[in-house]
Amino acid sequence: WTNSAERRLGSEYLCYDLSQNPIQSSSDEITLSFKTWQRNGLILHTGKSADYVNLALKDGAVSLVINLGSGAFEAIVEPVNGKFNDNAWHDVKVTRNLRQVTISVDGILTTTGYTQEDYTMLGSDDFFYVGGSPSTADLPGSPVSNNFMGCLKEVNFAYFHWMGDGMST
Numbered sequence: 001w002t003n004s005a006e007r008r009l010g011s012e013y014l015c016y017d018l019s020q021n022p023i024q025s026s027s028d029e030i031t032l033s034f035k036t037w038q039r040n041g042l043i044l045h046t047g048k049s050a051d052y053v054n055l056a057l058k059d060g061a062v063s064l065v066i067n068l069g070s071g072a073f074e075a076i077v078e079p080v081n082g083k084f085n086d087n088a089w090h091d092v093k094v095t096r097n098l099r100q101v102t103i104s105v106d107g108i109l110t111t112t113g114y115t116q117e118d119y120t121m122l123g124s125d126d127f128f129y130v131g132g133s134p135s136t137a138d139l140p141g142s143p144v145s146n147n148f149m150g151c152l153k154e155v156n157f158a159y160f161h162w163m164g165d166g167m168s169t
Contacts, residue, residue, distance in 0.1 A: 001151065011147075011165075012131070012132075013021045013042075013049075013129060013130060013131040013132030013133060013148075014129070014130040014131055015127050015128070015129055015130075015133070016128040016129075016130075017127060018021040018124055018125050018126060018127060018128055019125055019126065020047070022123065022124060022125035023046065023122060023123065023125075023128075024090065024120075024121060024122075024123050025121065025122045025159035026097075026098055026120050026121055027095075027096060027097045027098065027159070028053075028090070028095075028096050028122060028130075028157065028159035029093070029094065029095045029096075029097075029156075029157075029158045029159075030044070030055065030093070030094040030156070030157050030158070031091070031092065031093050031094075031154065031155075031156045032044075032091075032092050032100040032152060032154060032155040032156065033069055033089050033090065033091050033092070033152070033153045033154050034057075034084075034087055034089070034090055034092070034148070034150060034151065034152050034153075035087050035089045035090065035151045036057065036085050036087065036148065036149060036150025036151070037085055037086075037087050037093075037149075037150065038057065038146075038148070038149045038150055039057065039058075039059055039060045039083070039085050040056070040057060040058055040059065040129075040145075041056065041057050041132070041144060041146055041147055041148035041149055041150070042055075042056050042129065042132050042133060042139070042142065042143045042144055042146070042147055042148055043055045043056055043057060043092075043130070043133070043148055044045070044128070044129060044130050044131075044155070044157075045128075045129045045130070045133060045136075045139050045142065046124040046126075046127065046128040046129070046157075047067075047081055047122070047123075047124040047126075047140070048057060048124070048126055048140060049069060049070050049140060049147055050067050050070070050140070051068060051069050051122065051123050051124065052065075052066070052067055052068050052124070052139075052140050052141055053065075053094075053115055053122065053124075054066075054139065054140075054141040054142050054143070055092070055094065055142045056142065056143055056148075057084060057085060057144070057148065058076070058079075058142055058143045058144055059083070060076040060082075060083025060084055060085045061077060061078040061079075062076070062078075062084060062090075062092060062103070062105050063075070063076050063143050063144075064077075064094060064101070064103050065141035065142075065143065066096065066101055066115055066122075066141075067115070067140070067141055068115050068116075068117075068119040068120065068121065068122055068138045069117075069121075070115075070116050070117035070119045070156065071115075071116035071117070072115075072141055073075060073101055073113055073114065073115040073116065074162050075101070075103050075111040075113060076111075077103055077104075077105045077110075077111055078109075079105075079109065080114075084105065087150075088143070090105055090106055091103070091105070091106055091107065092105050093107075096115075096122070098117075098120040099114045099115045099118075099120055100112065100113075100114055101113055101114065102113060120122075122159070128157070130155055131147060131148045131152055132147025132148055133147070150154065
């Protein structure tokens with residue numbers, strides 16, 4: 001799905017109910033743009049327990065935590081000078097193919113790593129939050145306790161599940 005409109009978030013957030021169309025993916029991609037003055041805030045989250053994706057701004061750096069069921073992969077992307085909470089637009093891209101995860105911010109700052117163990121599927125059948133949640137501090141893997149305050153645009157989450165000879169999205 002894609003949300004291409006610019007949203008100014010503060011006390012509000014978007015919540016997508018996945019109970020009728022759960023995520024079951026072996027490969028996914030998240031792209032979005034944000035700008036804010038705030039140092040900390042939840043950008044997006046889906047999943048529960050030990051199967052989740054969490055993207056946040058923590059101390060002015062972009063934080064990504066992914067757990068596919070056997071331990072979390074964590075990445076922090078920081079600019080060389082300053083912080084990302086400079087009220088300028090920043091582009092984020094996260095790609096995951098099986099266990100390999102890559103995150104880039106503004107097309108130049110990149111971190112690549114691997115999730116733990118042999119699990120490769122992301123499964124989420126509850127909610128997909130954008131810009132915050134009812135209880136951000138209680139979300140699994142969340143490094144922040146507050147919702148995002150600022151602007152988000154062109155939020156896109158694409159996921160794929162390889163099924164024999166074909167692929168579903």
